[in-house]
Amino acid sequence: MKVALLVPDEWDPKFYELDATRDILDAVGIEIEPVKWNECGDDVLRGVDGVLPLIAWGYHLDPGRWFDLLDRIDFRKVPIANPVPILRWNSDKSYLSDLEDKGVAIVPSVFGTAEEGDALLNRAREKFGDEELIVKPLVSASAEGTYRLPVGASLTPGLVDRRLIVQPFLPSILDAGEMSLVYFGGAYSHAAVKRVKDGDFRVQPEFGGSEEQITPDPKMRALADAALAAAPAKTAYARVDIVMNGDDPQIMELELVEPDLFLRYAPDGGSGFASAIKEMLSA
Numbered sequence: 001m002k003v004a005l006l007v008p009d010e011w012d013p014k015f016y017e018l019d020a021t022r023d024i025l026d027a028v029g030i031e032i033e034p035v036k037w038n039e040c041g042d043d044v045l046r047g048v049d050g051v052l053p054l055i056a057w058g059y060h061l062d063p064g065r066w067f068d069l070l071d072r073i074d075f076r077k078v079p080i081a082n083p084v085p086i087l088r089w090n091s092d093k094s095y096l097s098d099l100e101d102k103g104v105a106i107v108p109s110v111f112g113t114a115e116e117g118d119a120l121l122n123r124a125r126e127k128f129g130d131e132e133l134i135v136k137p138l139v140s141a142s143a144e145g146t147y148r149l150p151v152g153a154s155l156t157p158g159l160v161d162r163r164l165i166v167q168p169f170l171p172s173i174l175d176a177g178e179m180s181l182v183y184f185g186g187a188y189s190h191a192a193v194k195r196v197k198d199g200d201f202r203v204q205p206e207f208g209g210s211e212e213q214i215t216p217d218p219k220m221r222a223l224a225d226a227a228l229a230a231a232p233a234k235t236a237y238a239r240v241d242i243v244m245n246g247d248d249p250q251i252m253e254l255e256l257v258e259p260d261l262f263l264r265y266a267p268d269g270g271s272g273f274a275s276a277i278k279e280m281l282s283a
Contacts, residue, residue, distance in 0.1 A: 001030050004048045006037035006056040016055055017263050024270035028278045038065055050079040050281035053087065056258045060139045081236035081280040082256050089232050090256040093138045093165050099251060102230040105223060106251040107243060110166045114159045121155055124166040132169035137162040148201050172244040173201060178252060181216055181224040182261050183238040185276035190265045191216045213265045220249045227251050236280040237261060237273060
């Protein structure tokens with residue numbers, strides 16, 4: 001089975017386990033061919049047995065092209081893991097509102113547009129209280145366009161013309177970190193905690209963040225299970241990011257497009273990942 005592995009236009013392989021992923025999938029008969037996601041044309045789609053968007057970093061920088069690619073994959077009925085409806089839904093952080101509507105505890109959020117300016121921040125402060133805020137675009141990834149605003153600050157000019165999500169800054173991110181629970185085929189596999197570098201608030205490795213393996217407590221497992229169950233379709237792979245708000249775990253993100261899956265921590269060496277990918281692409 002030949003599968004197009006979607007990758008960025010430019011990227012540093014040290015931030016992803018490409019060789020390990022290739023070896024794990026090769027063991028179940030899947031040959032991956034890295035293809036730049038923004039160059040994945042119909043000629044590519046006609047020549048592969050499936051698509052895996054696992055390293056499609058940067059899609060948020062050209063969302064029109066990204067959604068067009070998903071439409072073409074759907075139209076041509078090319079097998080893809082995760083499914084196109086999941087990828088469309090998860091590419092816009094407004095999915096968090098859907099989770100909340102289904103009773104899943106998310107980090108408190110207010111949605112709006114940059115055109116609202118300080119009126120948007122005032123709505124958030126009415127809901128959260130007068131505290132630091134996190135503001136980020138609804139279509140974004142890897143902390144791109146994410147700002148930490150001090151108490152009383154105005155909206156950052158760099159967010160002009162963007163649809164936004166505003167959340168309270170949770171101090172726990174600085175000490176407890178952000179917990180990532182990984183699932184394959186809907187079943188829990190392993191977890192890691194991502195920690196910030198001193199002086200920063202972002203956990204991504206591009207900003208000096210680090211990570212280590214953990215065993216999540218039952219409350220986190222239950223929340224992650226509920227979040228994944230609320231997704232609109234089954235998934236081959238998923239990462240559920242959770243932070244603590246006081247004593248309560250809350251969903252920061254449900255990553256179903258291009259998450260780092262920390263395969264190095266998979267207790268089965270990644271066989272569950274490979275089986276889930278093969279099953280979905282062979283369906």
